Amino acid sequence: MSTANQQPAIRLAVVGHTNTGKTSLMRTLTRDAAFGEVSDRPATTRDVRGVDLLVDDTALLSLFDTPGLEDPLGVVEALAAQGEAPDPVARIDAFIAGDHGQGRYEQEAKVLRQLRASDAALYVVDVREPMLARHHRELRLLADCGRPLLPVLNFVAHEQADAEAWRQGLARSGLHVLADFDTVVYDHGAEQALFDKLQLLLEAHRDTLASLAAQRRQQRGVLIDDACACVAGLLVDVAGAQQRASLDEAIGLQVERLQARVRQAEQTCVDTLLELFRFELGAFVSPELPLQQGRWELDPFDPEALRVLGIRTGSAVAAGAVGGLSVDAMLGGASLGTGAAIGAGVGAVVSGYRSFGRHWLDRVRGYRTLVVEEHTLALLCARQLELLRALLRRGHASTARVAVGAVSGWPGGALRGAVMRARSHAYASRLNGATAPDAALLAPVAIALQEALDARR
């Protein structure tokens, strides 16, 4: 990327009063739930740490997390005590170079030093709290550093938020360009808007910021594709899962074994999703699947199975007839079409055996085949879809566990059709020993999932 190769990374300080969510903003912008320490207490962050945002392995933007400004009034008094200075910036530089009020304002000095070393700052505010006189003084203090400030309204999605009051208050301080960005409830559009507004503030770095925003859009698309493919894989695997067991064994035990395999597959899928979204493992624990014992046996008259049987039999009969016809031709028609007739018959028999013969034969031999019932599949599908929605809206600053509300039934007809198609293709299920998911079965489920996600986004 030429822009990145030619210019050093943009330096952006993240500043604000204590406990407003600066480290949370860092976590959400970097998608790194392990960055720094987050708590609902003052002075959690006590040092300045930098993170580079990369595009093609090149740092385009460096974000610097700073300690909270706890006592701006004290700093203003200390600045006043320094005496006259040619301009506000020189006064700030003198304060940074000095003893910071005999060390009392060491934390504030770190913030001002980093801001002076940066191209601009994101001023994080907690809109659940009212705007007070100290915030106005804090803003004046930061403005004296001579760097552009972009206020970021954090917690805008919270029920106690009063973003409008902050907008008015910030406007009175001369700050009219600001960004709504909740670090806990993630909004991709809000993040894009944040980069757009930074472009207004940092005109010279417009191209760099635009490429960073484009990369984020592309990453979001890839993330959704990967996540849908992961859930689609689970649904195809579970839909096709079969368990062959002896008729002599208690069905309860056999159902439990199948349930355990399904739960394990679901947990693996959840873990993969959490890692794709870069959340800590354990952020979501799947509730138990309500399984109805006794309805897990393979139903030979399942409509989907019958439909697949029809298609398979048609193809096999045609193939057999063509083969037989070739033999007829080789014999110069002397067989009078017997080859074609026998071929068609063989095709039908082979197809029938492949679809159900094995199960009926198993039954005669004293085995039953268990499958996952549709009700459970529907629930699994709805739950994974809700989980996807929740993860797409979760910021990396969130410390609460992911919660999925009550769900029931198929999320949509297209999704049901795509998943139920996999039900008659047991060979494609990794729960039956397949090494990789079948792309032909997986793709329609993944597309239906994306459509279901888009419908509610």
Next chain:
Amino acid sequence: MSLRPRPTNPDLAQRLLTAEVCRREEARGHPQDDPQAEAAARAAGGDLLQRAHVRARHLRGSAEALPRLQRLPRVACRVLVLLCLLALLAGVTATKLLLGEGAVLNLPLLLLVLVGANLLMLILWLLAGLMGVGASLLGALPWTALAARLRLVDRSAADDPVRAALTVLGGGGRGAALAGLTSHLCWLAYTLGGLITLALLMSLREFQFTWQTTLLAADSLRGLASALSWLPGLLGAGGPDLLPLQPPMSDPERQAWARWLLLAVAGYGAAPRLIAALACAEAARRRLSRIGSDAQRPGIARLRARLLPDHRVQSTIIDPAPETAGPPAASASAAASAAAHGDARALPDSGVVAVSLEWPLRSAALGSADWQWLDAIDDPAQLCELADRLPQPGTRALVLALRASATPDRGLQRSIAALVAVAPVPLWLVLGEVERLRARGEAATAQRLADWRALAAQAGAQGVLGAGLPVAEARS
């Protein structure tokens, strides 16, 4: 100019290794932690798949597995060549035996031996393919058995990479395509062996040709010969319309039947097998190219953050925290002390002056005290004014109302300490808007109240009141 090596296209062995690593990690539920392999992958550059290949190559255990996997295609090629040579030899031998020492040659019998069985097997293969039986019959099992025979598989190792690679090669229709390719090449070699022998022997010896039959009538035999002459006719050979079916035949007629025979074997035997072999080779190529190349597979997709990072935490802390760092400690003694004084009944009944800090709050009632509210203060000048107004006769206590949800930071502590220093009477803190704090959860509420108590103790206040009590709000 970048010094980073340009990523190369991975060969089959490399892709098999990546696919096996992916399958193993998917089955285990999490990727193997190997920082060195991940660092090598990041250093190699390229897209996610290219980095996943490099990572797989650098994982522990891959150094032994990769050479064995690289040997697999070489051994497979050698086995294929050997099989083709054997088939070629079989074709030569069969033809030689049929042609004998210059006897009269029965053309239908020659065709049946050289082409008939070949065509019949081809039809069966087509049928199996169309019915989808081939894929299940020709899965991993035959390959694994063959590899075990050739001692390519380590039977003692449960997760032998060659065995796993054979499973991958046998899955997804690849096994059927590879088996088809092997079968077609063998039959092609057999037919070519026969064709070459035919051409050679018919060049060196003199043969008579006949369409002998016992069962078929003359008309039926002519019909059969005409039908079989369709393809040689297209290629320029004469058929029963121009040539006699029985001896005696002139030299040009024998030569014409010899040409007919060669073209029939080539057209009915070699050409279909060649076409089928090419089709299988293309199918195998496409299916083999898909091995280890699906970046959306969970086993590869979940490596994105590790191999293709979009951020990097700077290793240097720019301004380290002081050694005494940390939020104000809510010590047990401070909390206990404050709790002892936290009851509103501890306030005097009268002479209580209340003031709110930073945000206009008013407590409607707190115990039975007689309240006198002053204004809200939010800057040092107002603090000094308050200090001047406080020495009123009868004032016995000062109450400072604060929002419970505010963060008890150093700035507030300094203001409260300053007020304690100038106030001639004891100072109490009272927390308002507790409901707003409670909405953030029990744990957050308990922590915040503890922090307020600690701050009150450190600032010299008497204690914290109103915590947990409903406090009405009135903005002046």
